[in-house]
Amino acid sequence: MPQGRGERADAARNRRAILLATEELLARHRPEQISMEQVAAAAGVGKGTVFHRFGSRMGLMLALMQERALTLNEAVVSGPPPLGPGAAPRARLLAFLDGIVDVVSRNKGLLAALGHAATTTHRRENDQGEGGESPIYRFWHRHVSELIAQARPELDADLMAHVVLGALHSTPVLNLLEQGESKRLSNALCTLAASLLDAPDGTPRPGLSSRRCNSGGVN
């Protein structure tokens, strides 16, 4: 993506320096105590430069995340099975979950930083109630959602994908990752996904697995 015609040499250099500095800081401190000023200083650059290149805290984190997720995304889109196209949806999903956990665990603080940025970033006039998700999340969600839909068309694939991916943003889970338990998470996520895809839904155990569970209000 960089030096894509028209990017000056010094600009490219500084961009890399900023990204690198952010990475280092993220590795050493909790994301919420890293200020943009610190990032700028660590990169040997003025604050204005950081904002000029990345627009906002959110932009910075997004750019970093995008870079980190790039190889995984490429593997999904055009790599060999089971991650890439060609394998059965079930196998692809399990492989992909593995891949995601891997990326996330290698970038422990980054997801948390993204979450933090999302709630911190100043909203100017865009009073839109909606708000946009990050492209990476969108990509991941679409992929998971499609795989679930292929394997189990009767499920609410869209929502299930959100639920599964949601686990990665959860603070307790992130803490676990911080302690090197990524294999454990990977196993749990795969078990969960496998259960969902293999569940005896539709015919067996009638009245047990698909019973309605909505009751009245509680609070």
Next chain:
Amino acid sequence: MPQGRGERADAARNRRAILLATEELLARHRPEQISMEQVAAAAGVGKGTVFHRFGSRMGLMLALMQERALTLNEAVVSGPPPLGPGAAPRARLLAFLDGIVDVVSRNKGLLAALGHAATTTHRRENDQGEGGESPIYRFWHRHVSELIAQARPELDADLMAHVVLGALHSTPVLNLLEQGESKRLSNALCTLAASLLDAPDGTPRPGLSSRRCNSGGVN
């Protein structure tokens, strides 16, 4: 809990006013654009009072959440089945998920506000790497975890509970809730939990549902 001997009349009045004002603001605005100063003003109270009563933004949100979750928690601990003790773990879990979704959907912005507070609150000297979860989360997690463990002792119940509860903190899911899709979420969560508990794990479909899925690194 209030006026529990020793709380002054005006203090109690103001405490309720603050809680109420927070609720109203939360209902009308996104949580990240509600400042403590606004809360104080809306409650007709000085900023110092708010901090004196609740300690921090986090404390305020926690107190509000605690109040909202109270009836559910009581129902779980001493209410009638299927929510309360006595029913089978599976039924209790499904009922509880329903209950949680209900509470969360009734307090749309509150969970988000809690998450926001968690990343925003100034950390003084407590440089502890750990960090404490909220008591409500802890309670919910323990309950879900125990139910899963009872129904399926071989699973990583602790982590599974985190994953399931993590869904409630996910922004896309929260957005869905905002649009009144709480029934959909409830169904999805129940389907997922049911799949997990009913999964043919251990003997059937050998080599399919519990196959190892950890591969090498990707990034």
Next chain:
DNA sequence: GACGCTACTGGACCAGCGGTCCAGTTGTCC
């Protein structure tokens, strides 16, 4: 190699935040 155009740079600056402080007030107990 000089030149000018322009994108890039960086630090002073701003509004607003969460949180603190403490002098003054007001409820409560004896």
Next chain:
DNA sequence: GGACAACTGGACCGCTGGTCCAGTAGCGTC
């Protein structure tokens, strides 16, 4: 009704994400 402490509230602080713009330096042109 007096004394004491708990409560109150607004001025204040340090710091943040983000803006601004004068100055700088890379790049294409001749």
